[in-house]
Amino acid sequence: MRRMEADVVVIGGGATGASVFRDCSLRGMQAILVERGDIASGTTGRNHGLLHSGARYAVTDSHSARECISENKILKQIAGHCVEATDGLFISLPEDGLDFQQQFMQGCADAGIHAQELSPKQALQLEPAVNPALIGAVRIPDGTIDPFRLTSATILDAREHGGALLNYNRAEGLLIEQGRVQGVRCRDLRNGEQFEIRCQAVVNASGAWCHEIMEYADLSVDMYHSRGALLIMGHRMNGMVINRCRKPGDADILVPGDTVSVIGTTSTHVGRDELETLEVTADEVKTLLQEGSKLAPSMLDARILRAYCGVRPLVAESSSGGDRSISRGLVAIDHGEQDGLPGLVTITGGKLMTCRLMAEVATDKVARLLNISVPCETASRPLPGAHLPEPIGRKMRQGQSRYRLPDSSLPNSIAGSAVYRHGDRARSFMQEDDHHNNAVVCECEVVTRGEILYAIETLNARSMSDLRRRTRVGMGPCQGEMCACRVAGLLASQQENGDEVLGSLQDFVNERWKGIRPVLWGDALRESEFSYWVQESLLGLSSLQPEGKAEDNRDLYHEL
Amino acid sequence: MNLLVATDRSFDSCLKCTACSSSCPVAAVLPDFPGPKQCGPDGERLRLKSRDFLDVALKYCTGCKRCEVACPSDVQISDIIAQAKVKYGEDKFRLREFLLSHTDLMGALTRGSADLVNKLTGTSVVKFAMDKTLGIDRRRQFPAYARQSFRSWYKQVEEKQHIYARQISYFHGCYVNFNAPELGQDLVTVLNAMDIGVKLLAKEKCCGVPLVANGFHKKARSHAEFNTRACHTALKQGSECIVSTSSSCAHMLREDYPAMLGQSEQQVHEHIIFITRFLSHEFQLGNKPEMKPVRLKVGYHSPCHLIRSRGVLHTLNILREIPGLELHQLDSNCCGIAGTYGFKKENYTTSQEIGQPLFDQIEAGEFDYIVTDCETCKMQIEMSTSLQVLHPVTLLAMGMSRGK
Ligand SMILES: Cc1cc2nc3c(=O)[nH]c(=O)nc-3n(C[C@H](O)[C@H](O)[C@H](O)COP(=O)(O)OP(=O)(O)OC[C@H]3O[C@@H](n4cnc5c(N)ncnc54)[C@H](O)[C@@H]3O)c2cc1C
Numbered sequence A: 001m002r003r004m005e006a007d008v009v010v011i012g013g014g015a016t017g018a019s020v021f022r023d024c025s026l027r028g029m030q031a032i033l034v035e036r037g038d039i040a041s042g043t044t045g046r047n048h049g050l051l052h053s054g055a056r057y058a059v060t061d062s063h064s065a066r067e068c069i070s071e072n073k074i075l076k077q078i079a080g081h082c083v084e085a086t087d088g089l090f091i092s093l094p095e096d097g098l099d100f101q102q103q104f105m106q107g108c109a110d111a112g113i114h115a116q117e118l119s120p121k122q123a124l125q126l127e128p129a130v131n132p133a134l135i136g137a138v139r140i141p142d143g144t145i146d147p148f149r150l151t152s153a154t155i156l157d158a159r160e161h162g163g164a165l166l167n168y169n170r171a172e173g174l175l176i177e178q179g180r181v182q183g184v185r186c187r188d189l190r191n192g193e194q195f196e197i198r199c200q201a202v203v204n205a206s207g208a209w210c211h212e213i214m215e216y217a218d219l220s221v222d223m224y225h226s227r228g229a230l231l232i233m234g235h236r237m238n239g240m241v242i243n244r245c246r247k248p249g250d251a252d253i254l255v256p257g258d259t260v261s262v263i264g265t266t267s268t269h270v271g272r273d274e275l276e277t278l279e280v281t282a283d284e285v286k287t288l289l290q291e292g293s294k295l296a297p298s299m300l301d302a303r304i305l306r307a308y309c310g311v312r313p314l315v316a317e318s319s320s321g322g323d324r325s326i327s328r329g330l331v332a333i334d335h336g337e338q339d340g341l342p343g344l345v346t347i348t349g350g351k352l353m354t355c356r357l358m359a360e361v362a363t364d365k366v367a368r369l370l371n372i373s374v375p376c377e378t379a380s381r382p383l384p385g386a387h388l389p390e391p392i393g394r395k396m397r398q399g400q401s402r403y404r405l406p407d408s409s410l411p412n413s414i415a416g417s418a419v420y421r422h423g424d425r426a427r428s429f430m431q432e433d434d435h436h437n438n439a440v441v442c443e444c445e446v447v448t449r450g451e452i453l454y455a456i457e458t459l460n461a462r463s464m465s466d467l468r469r470r471t472r473v474g475m476g477p478c479q480g481e482m483c484a485c486r487v488a489g490l491l492a493s494q495q496e497n498g499d500e501v502l503g504s505l506q507d508f509v510n511e512r513w514k515g516i517r518p519v520l521w522g523d524a525l526r527e528s529e530f531s532y533w534v535q536e537s538l539l540g541l542s543s544l545q546p547e548g549k550a551e552d553n554r555d556l557y558h559e560l
Numbered sequence B: 001m002n003l004l005v006a007t008d009r010s011f012d013s014c015l016k017c018t019a020c021s022s023s024c025p026v027a028a029v030l031p032d033f034p035g036p037k038q039c040g041p042d043g044e045r046l047r048l049k050s051r052d053f054l055d056v057a058l059k060y061c062t063g064c065k066r067c068e069v070a071c072p073s074d075v076q077i078s079d080i081i082a083q084a085k086v087k088y089g090e091d092k093f094r095l096r097e098f099l100l101s102h103t104d105l106m107g108a109l110t111r112g113s114a115d116l117v118n119k120l121t122g123t124s125v126v127k128f129a130m131d132k133t134l135g136i137d138r139r140r141q142f143p144a145y146a147r148q149s150f151r152s153w154y155k156q157v158e159e160k161q162h163i164y165a166r167q168i169s170y171f172h173g174c175y176v177n178f179n180a181p182e183l184g185q186d187l188v189t190v191l192n193a194m195d196i197g198v199k200l201l202a203k204e205k206c207c208g209v210p211l212v213a214n215g216f217h218k219k220a221r222s223h224a225e226f227n228t229r230a231c232h233t234a235l236k237q238g239s240e241c242i243v244s245t246s247s248s249c250a251h252m253l254r255e256d257y258p259a260m261l262g263q264s265e266q267q268v269h270e271h272i273i274f275i276t277r278f279l280s281h282e283f284q285l286g287n288k289p290e291m292k293p294v295r296l297k298v299g300y301h302s303p304c305h306l307i308r309s310r311g312v313l314h315t316l317n318i319l320r321e322i323p324g325l326e327l328h329q330l331d332s333n334c335c336g337i338a339g340t341y342g343f344k345k346e347n348y349t350t351s352q353e354i355g356q357p358l359f360d361q362i363e364a365g366e367f368d369y370i371v372t373d374c375e376t377c378k379m380q381i382e383m384s385t386s387l388q389v390l391h392p393v394t395l396l397a398m399g400m401s402r403g404k
């Protein structure tokens, strides 16, 4: 059996695991990250993308609120190309009354969150998409966060500091010798090969699945799996985050994320056997639209791109109450202290936007195990790319042209999109005269050939869906109708195994369909028919599949 | 005020089929122009993130609306592009855009000095100066200003209009008033022969097409309000409808005003009709002026905005009623001038390249005249070919005078 060695093995390539991977690498440990799928393919890739100001928890959970506002400020500093400081509104509708607003202002003040009361008129002027029936509003420093880019940039930094990423590798067991965890048994999921990594410490950052890793050591944890569904609208309807100023409930946040807006979420308890089968139901879609349109009425006639859901990895502290009353705080367990099994640290709970803090807490524990005294630097050290180009020319108002390649004559839509996604790293794949590589492959999201190749070569993308997570290819209104085959061609030019690319093209198309199905009416339906026509009737996609797979694909289309 | 909110949301329905981009005349000749799909629905989604994503190439769009004709999803592509330039662009006052777009003002200023202005704008010294200082291409020919405006000529026939049983109002527009009063006179001749009296609006302002194209949207809106009020009064005072002899003015008044002003004045806007639609309807009912054979071979060029407003058929219908006319429909090809677009120096080459297939066809056709409904198409074709261009109404009047 193949053997590898490292100081630390991190299990789980979500935002949490990626941040631990980075923190360990920056503190000089030799770290390996093991992820069974792609990076951010778990809950991290299935959330709301809200850069909380903490205001949502100001009344109910002051501790979380404080954590949020502190991390909010840090991420704006270190991850400029992964977050947008849009600010947010907490609006009160006539049915909510204004009583909560008073508690809310007090809660924000207590947690150190800057909150500014606005008149309905001021709120409408700042954010015309907001429900004009509002009777009050408060402005708070919410923002948006792109989970894929945050994870990817974090991992890139770790790798540039000596870490190794093993995606598509599953942890299948822990090596426990002499009462200590001494390594991880893994399987390469692409060829089935088993191997071992020996190390001094293992960090379990497998989110909603963290009980499974614990079970490898006969340990257990009382997880509360809370599932949330969301809808992606076809365009960015609102410039600021819009929240309801009342106790947290269903579909009460509308987040502008990149070129879209996302309404969410719902909240239902799911059993651990349901973690892999996640489909959004018609009832959830109905609730999201009904409640969501109270935040922004224009949602009712806007196009819906797709629906998705994720599972919050919450740890039950007591068995009482619904999931929203369970703390969103992070849970870090040194199993040496808690269970007498040194060498294993579990980090879970928390939020996407507290991933850095979670990593700091977990890495501190690991450092203690390894006797390393290097302090944590992640709060002040920018992620790769995070230096956005400074505006050129004195006349430009501050913040006016963040998304420009300095001194570039390339079209703003092309250069700007590259900078928006990769910050100053855009320079590494976008050269002025390289017409070939500056050709646009995905037109909805303006992804160039160069960016695709960069994602393959530098960001470890191996499949079509990996490319989607790193570049947004196929995430726009056409959902890959125009670009899927172009991208597959590019991927095939970089890989030896053509069948694998075809397989990943099929997975990609199926995955797109899965998200569209719950909202299959109106423009989404028209688009689907057209996609079917392009991909099936014109390009004969399913007839191109490797033997045996063709049938599955046809089944899927017939279900429609 | 947050600009980053969609005003026209038709882009949401875009299927990404690219039918628009394959029918855009500019994209066909100008590699730097990304085409209607990317500038319109695709670009708008990016611009809603930040105005940083505004492409300068948007300025190459002529506003010909051929993309909208091709679109199966009714996306208002050309409007989205025009609005984006204003909404996300930097506000900069540009003298050239002002001069080119304020057609009514320029016409009024030249009153009484038409000969002088015509001579001046025709001389190479002035052309050179305009080219260098204003960026108006020196190879352009300016439309000549008439000595007497249409409105002042009309006073002679005003009295007589009351004898006809039916009355309609005529929106003459800047071009007929200042540059081509003969066309207005022809219209009065034709309609009078059909027993219809022609009234003018108490006052009218430029319809706003050049204002919108050059980014003066506020001004265009105030013109729209003014003209709508004037049309409203005319209808109340007994006019059956308001006709226009310019396909672009008519499109603006009928199709774009409701978008600018909301649906409240729908009643008024519905009564604004492009002349050939009106005539073809009358002809069908049997109300036709008497004409004698003209024995002419003409090529008909369909203007982009008339295609967009589905009016080409009506023009063809009335032309077919002219006895002896050998009518050839030219290939549907934008002439390239697109209103004030072709006057700008940076657009001259693009403008001529777009129109080249049309010019070639015209030169090869051995026509006596070219016929088209649009005044800027006429300027472009007359400048770029050896043929003279007539308005369909002028051709009708010619048929009548030969008959007399
Ligand atoms: C609907 C919803 C909305 C949310 N909205 C927000 C929000 O707006 N803002 C915010 O800050 N947070 C939000 N959250 C919370 C946030 O998404 C999660 O807290 C966070 O993403 C968890 O990240 P993680 O890395 O801990 O878990 P994950 O992203 O799930 O990562 C765990 C990884 O471990 C891998 N893994 C599992 N088992 C193994 C194994 N045996 N071997 C190898 N790898 C394994 C999985 O494949 C997975 O990639 C939301 C959550 C949900 C469900």
Ligand code: SF4
Pocket (backbone or CB within 6 Å): B023, B024, B025, B026, B027, B035, B036, B060, B061, B062, B063, B064, B065, B066, B067, B068, B077, B078, B081
């Ligand atoms: S209006 Fe004409 S020039 Fe402009 S994008 Fe559409 S087709 Fe092209």
Ligand code: SF4
Pocket (backbone or CB within 6 Å): B013, B014, B015, B016, B017, B018, B019, B020, B021, B036, B037, B040, B041, B070, B071, B072, B073, B074, B075, B077
């Ligand atoms: S023709 Fe219409 S639907 Fe097709 S790409 Fe253009 S705007 Fe979109």
